[in-house]
Amino acid sequence: MERPTSTFLLFIFFTIGLAKDEGRIIQQPTSSRLDAGSTATLDCKVENGQVSWYKNNVRLHVESRKRFKVFENNTLQIRNVRRTDNGVYRCSLGSIGAQANLTVFDRPLPPKIVLFCNQQYATVEWKTDTKSNISEFAIEFNSSYEPDIWMNVTGISGDKTRKRIRMSPYGNYSFRVKARNRIGWSKSSKVADKSCQTDAEVPRNNPRRVCTVNESPGTMVITWQHIPLNEQNGPNFRYIVSWRESNTYQSQNKKVKALKNPRLVINMVPIFREYLISVTSTNIRGETTQRRREWIGYSGENTPELIPKEFSLDPSKRLTSTSASFHWKAVDPNSLDMNGYFTGYKIEFWPRGGKKRISHNILLRDHLACNQTKTFFSKNHETNGEVINLRPFITYTAVVRVMNMKYSGPASNSVSFTTLEGVPGEIVVFYAKRRSAMWLLLQWYPPEEPRGVIRGYILSYKQQGEADFNKVSVKVKANFTQYNITNLRPGKSYDITLRAYTSVGEGNIRKIIEKTVPPPSGPKVIVHAIPNQNSINVSWRSKKPTHKYFVKYKESKSNVGWRESVKINSQNTIIKNLKSPATYKVQVIAVYSHGIQSPSDIEEVKLGDSNFYVSIRNDPYRPMKRYLVEAKGLSGDMKKYYIQYRTEKSFDWKSIGPINDKAGEFSLYNLKPRVKYFIRARAENRRNRTIYSNQTELVFGTLLKESTYSLRNSNSANFLTASMLLLLTVGKIVDTFICSTSLLYGANF
Template sequence: MGTTNTFYFIALLSCSAVLSLKPEITEGPENLAIVDGSEAVLKCRVFGDPKPIVKWMKDYAEVTGRKYNITADGDLVIHYASYPDSGNYQCYAMNKFGAASASVLLDVKKRTIITDRPENYEVAAGSSATFRCNANADDSLELQIIWLKDGQQIDFENQPRFHMSYDYSLQISDTTELDAGEYTCIAKTAIDEARAKATLTVQDKPNPPQLEGVKCNERTATLHWHPMGDNRAPILRYSIQYNTTFTPDTWYTAGVNVPAFYTYWTVQLSPWANYTFRVSAWNKIGPSTPSSHSEVCSTQPDVPYKNPDNVVGEGSDPTNMVISWEKMPQIEHNGPGFYYLVTWRPNIDGQPWVEEQVHDWQQTQYVVTNTPTFMPYKIKVTAVNCKGKSNVTPMEVIGWSGEDVPLQAPQNFTLVQVTTGTTALLNWNPVPPESVQGHFKGYKIQTWVDGEEDSLKEILVKADASSALVSEFKPFKKNNVRILVYNGRFIGPPSDTLSFHTPEDKPGTVKSFEAYPIGSSAMLLKWEKPIDENGVLTGYNIYYQKVTGTSLGPTQERKKEIDPKFDHAKLAGLEPNTRYRIEIRAKTKAGEGDKYYVEQSTKSVEKVKPDIPQFETSTLPAKEGTAHILVRWIPSLDGHAGTHFVAWYKLKGHPDWSKTNEVTDDDYVILTGLEPGQVYEVKLTAHDGEYFSASEIKDVDTTIGVVVLPRRLRQAAGLPVSLRPRRAQRPLP
């Protein structure tokens, strides 16, 4: 019994060992997401005996060869995976004892690409620098932009000069030398990243040169130096400055464009001065701070090398001559005991020179007294010191003693011809030059109209002229004009005054001009007459053009004349919701004046009734037993006035109304052929398209309220040109 049980136990163990050799997947594949073009490894580690055969299926079709490779461990490796490789994969492990399988999902996503790469950047210290970076990633992945500086991530919270904007750009404000380096943009997702690098070069002004020394000679000094660094912007040139004990706080430039490859330079020196020098380096950012200053170079005295500049002689009154010049700075004195030697004589052969010494080197003038009026002199000023006079011959200039008031007015001042409303030709006899008592500058023609003497106009005419065409007169007025001589300081006595009337001319612009839209196709125009009428106004012309963007359409003219007494008119026949340029020109017999224009838009078509119209009336007497009523529409400028109107009228108490035609081009109409001494009922209807509104009814008595209309209105209405009001006939009591 014991032997039998032992055999059974051994057999059972053998059977168990055989069953355990069936294939088993010990490390199965996991779902994997990768980006396009990368390598995918799908794990499938198996156990079994004999060793199982591993196959891979995609969507139940076996994958093998080409970019697919199954490793000895059973893993599936896909080289350069692309979007079509996405899908479900199955790993099958098989031997003679059985099979095992596992599934996995491979998702191939779009690779992250940097689309806007940062570029190398050069910037001056203190300026701002900007690196741009933008990227595209798979829509299902979250994109993150990270910036590195020299391999270390930038801490934006603790570096306030560094800022990443909404478009991922890196902005660095107030750059310093320490900001120079390599900047890396990382576009990162959960499964991949892309990088792009750029270099920031922060350029600064050069370091100050090292001044090695100065060699002092009798009239020159040679400086030696070497550069101490250009701070990433090449040195372009050097400049050399000096100061002296005369002006220790002021540095002057001795050489401004010393070539960059030079490390020495020779400077010319003046006598009797103590010099110190310094050097600055320049690059495209700017100049370095100056080097330390040199040792002192001292020079021995000598005579002056120049004389004062800009020597002038002119009088401040009729009995003197002021000789003036520019002072010479101490660096030009060249020695102690400096003074100016001022010399003059009348510009007449044989006259002796007179001289005076001016020892104050800051003084710039000398006054010669008791001179004849306006006499020419020869003048020169020489620089002198203890070593002697300047080694340059002083320049002789001609000066003049003082001017006085001219003695004569031009004679025979005559009006030759009035050519236009503003222009007339004048002539005169020239004055003798000696009577001018000064530099003969020319003539002044003065003109004014009565009552405006304080605002006269002056026209300057050359000294050699004896006639002038003057265009400063006022049209259609009595003009006054006179002529006088002037020199450098005074004007002479005036000539006799000429007075003459000028003809009409074109008027000036109107004082103001406004356009108000009324309805959808009309505007009410209002203006003030010109300040300069320049004649008798005969009317106004209105022109208009459509405005489209910046373009103007053809010019059209309002056909009906506007009486000069009017200050308003209606412009009709316009297009709705359209902008117009409208101009007005006043007229005289001489023609149209200058334009004054405004731009305004008409209103849109409104499918509503116009506002209730307002109007005023006046009665007019006439001959042959008829009366007339003037009806003037007063359109509202704020609401919806309509575009035109119709006037209605009837005898009070009569049932039937009469009406005028539609009044489109004017804001008034005259009711003619009425019975005098009667009361008429009058009303208006304002229209815009098919919509209209009626006014209140007014009673108008044709025996009262007589108004004399302008001649043009009477002609337009067919009324007698000359109207005389007559007394109303009333029954006797």
């Protein structure tokens, strides 16, 4: 029996994974050698992705290092590189990477030292990093005398490893070493573990620069240069000072303690004698073995007893305004009465009445220097002198004295003289005492330093901004200190100069700037056309009233010039017999004293018929406290208008507006009750020409019967007034309101 057979279909599935593209490095970092302090740049450019940076196989966390930065193009930057930045840097992108070496040349590391000591010498040995290319070593040492001060032994070749140094006696020395390469000096090494100590010895040197100080009579002050601690060579250091007169062999001596500023004061010695002085160093071991040197010195000076004779003005030289020359008989400079070392003469002088004396030294030879022998001086030496910088035309008194190095002797006979005249000094006080619109009254005081007899003054002035040829100059007599300059212009500034003069010449110029009083402002003018009369009513008001006015007027479009009225004493006038219709320009001139004129602004007024007027009515909601004002009769080319009002006592118009079309009302409120106001309209056309309406009177707080007032009356002269009385009864209350209007034709500018 056959077994049944079956067919099987075996499916085998393979999963194929696609490898991810890790990219590739297209620019690898390059190795570099840099000096410490510079900036290292390691490039690592890849096709895509962000790399990671490693140093010596340790990942760099750049965000925690201030000197490290990775840019968007994966470049690593290291600022201010140092020795610790040496190493191998690798940039890694997945499983691939590239690396480079960074070598930093820095200052050497501090050397390590070993110290060997004997009695007089210290031997210093050291070891250092051989890779640093050392060029020089320096040994630093200090002593127990000055532990905070380190001294250097430099110039030791870089291939040396030891140095022998001589030490001073009686000291405790510490040592350290530092190295230098082309980058710079290393830090100093640690101080050697032990120090070297030396025993005391006698001092090697005596003090230098032994001198005497000329302090006071009967004393001799000796000074010398201090021996520093590291040269004293032992404890109990002292100075032995010896002195004797130069013409004797008997000396005296005294021990002095070691001080930073050593000195010895010897009392009871003769006046100004020459001495031979020596200073020797000594300590616990004894005196120095150096040969002792004698120095020349002198005891203190005293006041000379010699008096110059025959002191007088030098006849061979001219006396000037600032200088004087003198002559006198010579003294014996080598006399014992000089009480010191003769150096010359001193001329003292002072002005009459002055307490302070001025000195002029005439030095004939220098003071004695340290260790200098005095010399004899000729009796036939120079005996004349000149003093300068004197003040002109001043009486002075002068004397002469002989001088040694410290003192001046008694005064000679005195000489009085007066310097010649000079040019005067500057006038200090100069101002305008009073002023007006056309003159300045100037006031001044004579110069504080006249330097002679003042012959007069030169006064010059010109208006600021004008050329110099317009300058006016006048001479003023010497006995006058005021001058009134006239015919000036009101409100102008003037440059004014003043200088005094003597017979020698003119002094310094004093300049001031003064301004005349500006003229009063011109009157404020209101002009009105009087209807049907070919006349204009002109009213004005001045801040500074005067009794003289005149009115100028002309037709605007006419070539005929201005016409003037006669002088008027009042502030109102009527110009009659004018053309109509026509437009006129009007100006009021106020005349003040000295002929000063103040013109008003030019006003324009139009004569002829005009339908431009103001309509006023009560506000229906608040009839007693608010009025509605509207301009009527505007022509077609008018683009906007304003409402203007003023009180009866004011000439200043206040404006409300504008309204930019020909229809519209203004609200008028918050005015003073029972006060008469004048109201008008001002319109502007597209060419910016201005037209004024008639003027209407309104007593604020009245109830109006009509809304439009344009009344004409040929019999009116200045103001045509129509009064209307309206009696209204509301409930049981009867009130009377009065509204009067004055209709005047406006001006067309």
